[in-house]
Amino acid sequence: MSINLLALIGAMLTIATPLVWAGIGELIVEKTGILNLGIEGTMYLGAFIGFLVALRSGSPWLGLIAAIVSGVAAGLLMGLFTVTLGLNQHVSGLGLTLLLIAACEFTFRLLYAGERPTLSGKFETLMPGVSVLNQHWLTYVGFLVLAPVAWWVLRSTGMGYRLHAVGENFEAADVAGISVTATRYVALMVGGALMAIGGAFLTLSVLGSFTLDIINGRGWVCIALVIFAKWRVWPAVFGALVFAVTDALQLQLAITTAFTSIPRELMLALPYLAVITALAIWGRKVRYPGSYLQAYRRG
Amino acid sequence: MRLVLRGHQPRWLTPVAVLVAVLATVALTAIPIRLAGANPPAAFERYLVTPLSSTAGLYEVMLTATPLLFTGIAVAIAFRVGYWNIGAEGQFLAGAVATTAVALAMPDLSAPLALPLGFLAGAAGGLAWAVLPAWLKKRADIDEVVTTLLLNPVALLVVQGLLNGPWRNTSSGFTDSDRFGAGYDLPALVPGTRVHWGFGLAVIVIIVAGVVLSKTAVGVQIRAAGQAPRAAAFSGIPVHQLRWRCALVSGAIAGLGGSSQVMGVQHQLTQGISNNYGYTGVIVATLGLLSAVGVFLVAVLLGDISVGAQNVSLVLQVPTQLGAIFSALLMLMVLAAMSLRRYRVQWPARHRRTPAPSGVGGS
Numbered sequence: 001m002s003i004n005l006l007a008l009i010g011a012m013l014t015i016a017t018p019l020v021w022a023g024i025g026e027l028i029v030e031k032t033g034i035l036n037l038g039i040e041g042t043m044y045l046g047a048f049i050g051f052l053v054a055l056r057s058g059s060p061w062l063g064l065i066a067a068i069v070s071g072v073a074a075g076l077l078m079g080l081f082t083v084t085l086g087l088n089q090h091v092s093g094l095g096l097t098l099l100l101i102a103a104c105e106f107t108f109r110l111l112y113a114g115e116r117p118t119l120s121g122k123f124e125t126l127m128p129g130v131s132v133l134n135q136h137w138l139t140y141v142g143f144l145v146l147a148p149v150a151w152w153v154l155r156s157t158g159m160g161y162r163l164h165a166v167g168e169n170f171e172a173a174d175v176a177g178i179s180v181t182a183t184r185y186v187a188l189m190v191g192g193a194l195m196a197i198g199g200a201f202l203t204l205s206v207l208g209s210f211t212l213d214i215i216n217g218r219g220w221v222c223i224a225l226v227i228f229a230k231w232r233v234w235p236a237v238f239g240a241l242v243f244a245v246t247d248a249l250q251l252q253l254a255i256t257t258a259f260t261s262i263p264r265e266l267m268l269a270l271p272y273l274a275v276i277t278a279l280a281i282w283g284r285k286v287r288y289p290g291s292y293l294q295a296y297r298r299g
Numbered sequence: 300m301r302l303v304l305r306g307h308q309p310r311w312l313t314p315v316a317v318l319v320a321v322l323a324t325v326a327l328t329a330i331p332i333r334l335a336g337a338n339p340p341a342a343f344e345r346y347l348v349t350p351l352s353s354t355a356g357l358y359e360v361m362l363t364a365t366p367l368l369f370t371g372i373a374v375a376i377a378f379r380v381g382y383w384n385i386g387a388e389g390q391f392l393a394g395a396v397a398t399t400a401v402a403l404a405m406p407d408l409s410a411p412l413a414l415p416l417g418f419l420a421g422a423a424g425g426l427a428w429a430v431l432p433a434w435l436k437k438r439a440d441i442d443e444v445v446t447t448l449l450l451n452p453v454a455l456l457v458v459q460g461l462l463n464g465p466w467r468n469t470s471s472g473f474t475d476s477d478r479f480g481a482g483y484d485l486p487a488l489v490p491g492t493r494v495h496w497g498f499g500l501a502v503i504v505i506i507v508a509g510v511v512l513s514k515t516a517v518g519v520q521i522r523a524a525g526q527a528p529r530a531a532a533f534s535g536i537p538v539h540q541l542r543w544r545c546a547l548v549s550g551a552i553a554g555l556g557g558s559s560q561v562m563g564v565q566h567q568l569t570q571g572i573s574n575n576y577g578y579t580g581v582i583v584a585t586l587g588l589l590s591a592v593g594v595f596l597v598a599v600l601l602g603d604i605s606v607g608a609q610n611v612s613l614v615l616q617v618p619t620q621l622g623a624i625f626s627a628l629l630m631l632m633v634l635a636a637m638s639l640r641r642y643r644v645q646w647p648a649r650h651r652r653t654p655a656p657s658g659v660g661g662s
Contacts, residue, residue: 037385037444081631085638090383090444091585095631098578102623103331109618110335217452224445265460269453276431276449284439 006131008248013132013139014206016237016244018043018198020142023222023236024150025194029075030226031154032187033167033291034082037093039195040219041100042074046196048104051119051203051210052111060123060204064197067204071196074100075188083184086295097219105212122208136205138197143237146194151233163187167289170296180296195219217272224275228283242278246271302642312640320636324629331624337615345614346607346625356606358492364602365494365563366391366573368501369556370580371587371594372508373425377549379512379589381525382542386432386447387553388577389454390425394554395561396458397424398483399476399568402561403466406480413482418500418558425554426547428454433546437539443546451577459570466568476568485563497559502595504552509591521545553577575623582630601626 022043029036036042046067054063074096081092127134154160165173166183174180198218203210221243229235250267329339350356370387377384384390397420408416432446462474469477485495512518523531524538532538556576561568583601587593601622608622 035444081635085635087634087638090385091581091634092631094385094578094581095585095627095634098575098582099624099627099631102620102627106331106618106620106624109620113618217449220445220448220452224449227442227445263460263464265456265463269456269460272449272453276435276446279441279445280435280439283441286440286442 004252008245008252010132010134011248011251012241012244013135013143014244015247016240017136017139017142017205018201018218019222019225019240019243020147020198020237021138021201022195022198022219023225023240024146024233025071025191025198026222027191027226027229027231027233027236028150028154028163028194029187029191030289030292031163031167031231032184033170033289033294034078034184034188035089035093035223035293036075036078036188036191037090037223038074038078038096038100038192039093039222040215040217041097042071042192042195043199043219044097044104044215045070045074045100046199047203047214048108048199048210050196050200052107054119054122054204055117058120060119060121063204064200067196067200068193071192071194072189073192074196075190075192076185078192079185079188082295083181083188086297089293108210108212116209119204119208123205136201138201138205147233147237154233167291170291170294174296174298184296195222198222221272221275224279224283227286228275228278230286231289239275239278243271243275246274301645301647303645304641305643308640313637316636316640317633320632321629323636324625324632327628327632328621328625331621332617335615335617335621337611337617342611342615342617345611346604346622349610350603350606355492358489358494359606360599360602361488361494361498362492362564362602363605364598365498365501366556366560366576367579367583367598367601368498368505368595369559370553370576371583371598372501372505372591373549373552373556374580375584375587375589375591375594376508376512376521376545376552378584379525380521380542380545381528381538382433382436382546382549383444384429384432384447384546384549385444385581386429386450386577387549387556387580388573388575389447389451390428390550390553391557391560391573391577392454392458393428393550394421394425394557395568395572396454396461396557397421397427397554398558398561399461399466399479402479402483403476406477408480408482410482410484410486413480414485414496414562417483417562418555421554421556421558422551423554425557426551428554429546429550433543433550436546437543455570458568458572462568462570468567474570478567479562483562484566485559493564495559495563497563500555500559504555505591505595508552512591553580579623579626582626586630586633 022039026036026039049070050063050067053066054060078096081087082089123136125134125136162178162183165178166180170180199215202214225236225239228239250270253267325343332339332342350360370391373387374384398417401416401420428450432443435441435446436443466476468475485497488494488496488499520536521541524536524541528538560572565572583594583597587597604625605622608619611617612619
């Protein structure tokens with residue numbers, strides 16, 4: 001049995017990319033005390049809208065921009081439910097996910113019933129022929145720009161301070177002159193955009209096509225990663241890599257003769273089980289943000 | 300114009316809010332219907348009225364509502380006690396798998412043995428799938444939302460793995476299990492129709508759950524543990540133990556739903572055995588206000604829309620997903636309208652500087 005280590009690392013980075021984008025998006029939102037279970041639907045929406053616009057216009061760039069806009073809209077909608085109306089966050093988020101997925105499937109069926117359209121021009125990898133480094137630009141940006149910037153913004157800037165203040169104690173934040181509503185809306189819109197980019201990466205960079213099970217629980221994985229990381233950026237990136245290496249390993253093992261007797265589905269389930277195990281080990285007695293799951297009402 | 304909190308809520312407000320929510324949902328779903336090239340009023344008649352206007356249609360609605368009755372009451376019980384079980388999807392599948400295991404292992408059992416055994420296996424399967432998240436919650440306070448959610452795709456992979464491997468159909472070679480022995484066929488509830496005893500069992504489960512939740516001391520404790528866990532614990536209610544038990548009961552009921560679907564409808568395990576029933580169960584429970592009667596009514600309503608959606612997709616070529624759009628939108632609209640009940644519109648010209656009434660905290 002031999003495992004191609006370089007190919008494994010390369011696959012790991014690609015698989016981790018959507019989790020890094022969407023996971024950091026969820027982290028930013030949760031920093032303000034909002035659990036966005038709409039993540040699965042927002043990633044789905046980003047994947048679908050990105051694909052649709054890229055297909056129609058022929059440009060993956062336009063697709064990506066459209067995906068970002070759709071993600072911001074999904075964030076706004078989540079804000080309307082949980083911030084403005086103060087509805088239960090679990091139920092609103094899950095409802096949003098169900099609504100967005102159903103709406104995308106509806107549109108896909110309506111436009112392409114029985115067809116399997118593929119993009120004529122998708123994003124190509126940057127360094128063909130060089131293993132490991134031959135990645136999509138969204139992968140490079142995700143690891144080398146987004147993660148450090150998110151870490152720096154959350155740690156050292158006024159914006160990061162405001163997110164943290166609202167998440168920990170919104171009454172105190174309000175008294176200190178920070179608008180709870182505005183902060184949460186901004187976080188939801190930025191987070192929604194990042195989630196949508198994570199979804200669009202799958203259609204615009206990796207596959208070049210759209211399938212109905214495209215996200216397949218990746219959003220739920222991101223939620224687990226954020227808790228596992230205790231709302232810190234680098235541990236979340238590390239968690240994404242752990243998930244991805246399990247997934248990449250199952251891809252490698254599936255083509256290794258020694259492991260053909262093990263059902264492929266068991267291997268596919270491994271990353272989910274790995275995340276649950278990681279949560280069980282490092283996610284104990286986690287201290288949640290002080291205003292987690294709560295709507296803010298003045299007075 | 301601005302919104303201010305109401306001093307008190309008049310009685311007519313709730314029905315009006317629900318009506319407004321329904322109208323808003325209908326108006327919003329008219330857009331995709333229009334995009335699909337159908338006439339919204341005609342389509343809505345088919346979604347809502349046509350299935351209920353004939354006895355054959357009514358039986359179809361009962362059949363379609365059956366899995367939602369199970370998952371809806373399962374989710375409602377968990378939510379009541381403050382345990383956010385979003386894993387009814389996986390528990391439903393686990394129940395179906397467990398029932399299939401029994402049916403394939405002992406294909407020749409006769410009905411009086413086979414049916415109880417099948418249901419027992421289903422309940423055990425659903426319960427088993429609910430154990431890990433509930434245990435992690437109880438032992439280490441690990442968020443059940445995440446763990447129950449993550450086990451859903453795993454359950455689907457288990458189904459697919461079994462159907463691609465050991466349970467692949469021996470005669471056709473398709474990825475469906477073999478047909479169960481005749482003993483495992485749930486008899487028809489109404490002779491000559493497809494409505495099976497799964498519906499009857501679901502109604503019994505809902506009645507029992509309704510009585511326990513609203514008429515017994517345990518029900519009061521469950522409600523207290525869900526609404527004010529700290530106060531409940533302070534007054535001596537074993538909150539964690541109640542959550543643990545309700546989580547397992549919830550999983551077992553969702554599992555029964557899986558058994559009912561394999562033994563009553565498909566008579567074999569298929570990949571699409573759960574048509575999002577677990578997730579839709581969250582909508583059913585929420586719209587049904589976590590009450591037994593509410594769950595029953597909403598499950599029948601969504602069954603109605605689902606049957607209608609099949610009809611509309613055949614006749615008017617509107618994709619069936621419109622049913623899912625409608626139910627998700629309806630839940631969000633009703634919740635939004637209920638929340639807006641607390642406010643009234645204030646026109647600035649007439650009342651200036653009315654002191655805002657205090658009170659009403661967030662939910």
